[in-house]
Amino acid sequence: MTTTTPATSSRPVSAPPRTSLARRAAHRAPWWIAVLFLAGVAVLWVYPFVWMVSASLKSSMEVFTAGLALIPEDFAWENYSRAWTDAGFGRYMINTVIVTLATVAIVVVRCALCGYVLGRYSFRGSKLIIGILIATLFVPTGYTIIPVVKLSMELGLLNSLTGMVLALAGASNVSAILIYAGYFRQLPKELEEAAVVDGAGFLRVFFRIMLPLSMPVTATVGLLTFLFTWNAFFLPLVFSFSRPELRTLSVGMQAFVGENATDWSGMAAAGVVSILPIVALFLFLQRFFVEGIAGAVKS
16 A cells, blocks of 8 residues: 655745845945045145145255145255254254143143032032133133233243243133043042041042043143144244244244245245154044043033
8 A cells, every 4th residue: 555645845935135236325325425525524634734744855946846746856855954953943842842841731730620629629609710711711812912921021031931831831721621620520429538538638639549530631631732832833932032042843933934035845844843743642642532522521
């Protein structure tokens, strides 16, 4: 007796739906548009700096005849030696480093203390103080130069690096104070309470606990102050007007401008020398800069 097994019906397996290339391209079109737009902005942003580096390696005549070409015909490395020695940029670099580092140290300590008090303590008149600080943002620098110069003359600090440092560090620095205040406000109060129980005073709590914890904000404030001081022109010009040996890099650019001609290639070389420390510092502190801004905005 033979038995027949029923035949199993084979169902066709449907293929997974395919996304067409047109739909996929339409889905990614906004992303490509954003990439192309940002690439164009990056080229427009970077090109002047690349052109300055290129001009620093050209002769003064080639700067005008080459147009937008970036590769020099003959690399004129002597432009850098002329800017460093003949124009005195070696001395200007030392002055700028001294003034910038001293200003950054004073601003960081002063703004950190002020931000710590405004961010951690509630007292009568604190909002009024913050309002006065914010109001100083609308006062142009040129309006304060006369009292600054008059006070520096009375103190005998007008034609000196010390007076230049105090004038640059004496600004209100409202943004730095508010960044510190916002960062300190979000820290837990148990840190201070534990330190006070152990017998620590105000300054010890600040310098041993709070200031080390605010390293991202300190890097941010230090970098912003460094950029401002390194590129400052008006105050260093006033404080070194009668003593050219006290010039900073930004003021020293005037050495390339003569009565009848301007040394454009030497000025470009001096500009490259001036901007390299800023670029190196930003690349080193960019992670702390982003963390400090993010922490202050979050608070």
